[in-house]
């Protein structure tokens with residue numbers, strides 16, 4: 001059992017290690033543009049959310065889900081959200097997540113990085 005858990009942890013973090021450089025300014029800026037052009041229409045210009053569209057600015061539920069899970073939502077959509085699999089490249093989907101992470105309140109980010117082993 002221990003081995004299985006270890007394998008899962010390694011898998012989980014390697015999916016993310018690929019992103020690397022969470023605080024890379026370049027990635028954040030690319031992600032910001034992608035967000036304005038593709039996501040703000042539903043999630044709000046500042047990711048503040050509205051009506052049935054969840055806030056992504058760290059004040060809602062978003063900081064409870066693993067990066068892998070959030071990326072899966074962006075890739076495959078669901079629950080009223082379109083899939084971005086064919087619209088955005090993998091790097092672009094990752095960059096938009098890095099951007100969102102960058103605007104979260106310090107406290108939320110700190111907790112998230114610790115929980116999901118992210119080196120900022």
Ligand code: HEC
Pocket residue numbers: 034035038039040041042043052053054056060061062063065070073074078079080081082084096097
């Ligand atoms: C047409 C409206 C719409 C667009 C455009 C849209 N979303 Fe969403 N998004 C939603 C809805 C609705 C949900 C809630 C899905 C659910 O509850 O299952 C959601 C959920 C999410 C979640 C999960 C939030 C959580 O708390 O678990 C993330 C992350 C997300 N969206 C990111 C994005 C990103 C990044 C983009 C742009 C690339 C985007 N969305 C574009 C409607 C949209």
